[in-house]
Amino acid sequence: MSGLFLSFEGGEAAGKSVQAARIAENLGSTGRDVLLTREPGGTPFAERIRDVLLHARDVDLTPEAQALLFSAARSQHTRDVIRPALAAGKVVVADRYFDSTLAYQGYGLGADLEGLRAMTRFAVGALVPQRTFLIDVPVAVTLARLATRSGTARWDRFHGDDRAFYERVRDGYLRLAAAEPGRFVVVDGDRPEETVAADIRRQVDQLLGLPA
8 A cells, every 4th residue: 555545534514524625625736646535435336325324214224234334335445446546656535434333333323343343344454544533523513513404404314413322423433533543633623614624734744744
């Protein structure tokens, strides 16, 4: 693997998708070959799974079924998109990766964490991002931001008003970050978008060995 693999994580409405897109555009503007991708998604098969996982309101899924579907999409995505891009020397920016499954289906919904970790190893092997940016916001911010979208956004399985669920997901993410401080960078997302983006860019420049 000769490229650079960055992932962006966070709870609902934390701003991770915005920040993933910003850093991808920023790096691309400097001449770097960048691939911005997302999970679930990134391949035609995975995008079809995404539609079921997030938007199929009539399909009731257990946490375990969710995790299996996420992992199936992730396996295809890793093999067909991420690994080839890294082998070609690209910077891969992923809007979610396997930490989402641990945080949501594991900590949030109670699926067995060791089982999820084993499933992840089976799906992606040893492919781990060099840096994972956790965009962290208080749950009150999550709920307020989601409320502004209600009635206009497409129904999403993980968008609701269950404060306890979002607290468990946030706690799970912070536990994951504390367990791997060398990989995770926790970023305060309850600030102006430009300020958050500047913090992330400084971290990425340092990772690339660029002067401050």
